[in-house]
Amino acid sequence: MAADSEVAPRLFISYSWSSADHQAWVVELAGQLRHQGIDVILDKWHLKPGHDANAFMEKMVTDKTVTKVILICDEVYVKKSDGRKGGAGTEAQIVTPKLYSEREQDKFVAVVREHDEHGKAYLPTYYGSRIYIDLSNPATYAQEFERVVRWAWDAPLDVAPEIGTKPTFLNSNSSATKPTNLGTRRIIDAIRNGSAHSTAATSEFLGAADAIFEEFRLTSAQIVVENYDDIVVDSVEKFIPYRNEFISLFSAIGQYQPTLEMAGIVHRFFERLIPYLHPPVNAGSYSNLDQDNYRFIVHELYLYWIAILLKYERFDVASSMLDEQYYWNSHRRPDETMHSFTVFREYAKTFDIRNDRLKLMRTSVRADMLKQRNEGTGIDFSYVMCADFIFYFRATTFGDYNSWWPETLLYVNRHGGPFEMFARAKSARYFERIKRLIGVRSVGGAVCAYYRSSY
Template sequence: MSNPKMFISYSWTTPEHEKWVLKLAEELASQGIDVRLDKWDLKEGHDAYSFMESMVSDPSVTKVLLICDKKYAEKSDRRTGGAGAEAQIITPELYTKTEQNKFVAVVRERDEDNNPFLPRYYKGRIFIDLSDDAIYAAEYEKLLRWAWDKPLHIRPALGKMPSFLQEDKESITLPTSVEFRRAIEAVRNSRPYVKAATVEYLEKVTSEFENLRIRIENKGDAETFDDRVVRSIDNFIPTRNELIEFFLAVATNSSDSDILQSLHRFFERLLPYTARPNIDGTHWDIDQDNYKFLVHELLLYCLAAFIKRERFNEAAFFIETEYYWPNTRSSETMYRFTVFRQFMQSLAIRNDRLELRRLSLRADSLSERSKSTGFDFRDIMTADLILYLRALTFNDRWWPETLLYLTFSSAGPLELFARCRSKRYFEQAKVLFGVRDKDQLAQQLVKLEANPDQIPSWQFERLNPRQAIQFESMATTI
């Protein structure tokens, strides 16, 4: 890539202003920009007007910088002095040429109302503001990026239409938006009816879950039933996004224990959907696979929301409080959170049928679906890792689907565990681990490492729990 050639147009307002312009030119030159400046390139005996005209019209000069102070704007508007002469050359260039990226104004001075001094011909165009020292560094970076044609924000490649927008017989949108808007407004503004609005919304979602039910109708249907499971999961995205937004709103704005209890009851009411319904007809465990995915995903996001907002006690509430589920297939009625992660046979069938050879289609889907949720996928991995470790403290199992991406990642530690380097932060977060202190956590890790069959592995990669939570550096600083 060739070095950009830039002409700087300015007014000789004061010696101090000239020095400022000269310093700016030197800084730009040090950044690889071939700066053309009258003090360097206009020699005795040269025609100043011809010099300015050539700088503006020369196609090899790819950038023209207009240093705008009060004097420059006045001369440009009155067409007097060098700035006025340049204005006569620049104006038609701005308005008749298709290339608009050649000229940019740098604001050096503002009026008493904080309005930038700009020539009339430049009004309404985007400028770079170097008049305020507080934002100088950020604005100077914009200037460099403009000069090198390296914008900070680049248009991404167009993706495909989301599958949940594609019309088919499985496309179902749950009618929960009215209740959602009322509930989230109540939470954000601490309305007196917040509990009632929350219960109304969550009960609406629960009742509408029945509309997502799918089932194998015949043997031929079973062969591609995984397609229907995937479509159903994708079609739920709009409703899921509402719930995620609601989880975050509660984690951010509410400390009401009644709201937490309502969320807990909501998850209890979702559990029956993961088992065969008590209705006539033949039903297979695979019929509930879409529900198994959705309730698992929702629990991960709920926990991630409270961890993200550093509401650790509230997050621990969902981990430590059992869930009531009068399951007809078991005499047990109270369950740990581990019941929310159940095996999905349909995804295993899909992996084989399509010869995808993926280590975990479920992890792949959770990762892909995390985009545009307000969460980084690493937030979801954090919640998953906490649930895995806490299940062990209850002598139970939780398969951390998402940690597949952690074992193959070269990125740094997850934020929660990196921050636990601080003793004060660890004291706040230790409730997530269910320990009194770091020594008790160490004992749990030793017990886990003595039973390697309890440590997840994928292909040739095995999770290192001690490293994943940054145990050695925990509580080592203030």
């Protein structure tokens, strides 16, 4: 029985009395459809003694309350329809103009019961090349029957997704907003296929990525305007297409080629991004806000790189990324050229300014943006949060309490349980796999480190 809020479709079955077996098959089909909440009208049930059979059939085909009509097509039905003989011929004369009416195309469908000796479905000539449903094969009957039910209820299996908004790159002439063409597709294919040149191609691409980041350098004229935070956020948003290509490349590496050699290439890539977090060496005057777009972009990329390694459980590679220091000669402090992973998390005051200026009353605008931008990346945000937690845990384990603030952990659900990686660490074997990554040697060491990170 149909739900109270839904009106059951009324469906008429047109068929030929070809044989007793065929009639029984049609009656069984009609019963199955009624069990699916469809109000089936069948001559054997609704045509009474003394009724005019032709008038009944004509009424069913033309009745506006009858929303669907099935044409059961076997050899006899098709011959009568094409020859305009019998009830099927009468219906053919009525159905033909309606079938060609665009307004009523969804009302009629042919259901094939038989094929000819050449394997061709029996269909009336007037049906033309229209899509039909085939119930002649027992092996596919259930699947095709579902198609009948979905058609009757106007509930197709394949539905077009909603149309999105106009791409932002169409509203601007800035090259940074246009769809990217970085050439990562051929590199990703090479990585997936285990090509011998994949490592060299990745190194070449990431080694030349500076040009991409230079496109996003903000000018001093932009920095002095009152709504500077809008400019920073716009710059960060325009980087999304590029970010997505980097994420796709990182995902291919993590899934198909997580070698230490490849990790070294990515390590050098991030080293080359460190200068973007700070004023240029030749900058005469600068503001602490000048690099805030880069501080968000690079921080986000690093989070996703480690999150991807966690997703694919490449703990040895992730460990090497955190264990190995990163070279950067600031020229302002030449005695400090090697830096830990915490160098990638720099405070960006612009987002606090934005929070105040727009009176957003948010705990962290930066965290909100990281969460919102996660949609469509293919990386569950739980992996991003887990990476963020590991960075914080490692930083506090080594006594560097102020160098990594885990922005994304604002979105941790206190009732959601531990991150998957730590839940699995209940197994001693699994703990052995992750202990180097979290910077401990034993379970006891992990407990002590946890308490240190909690205070």
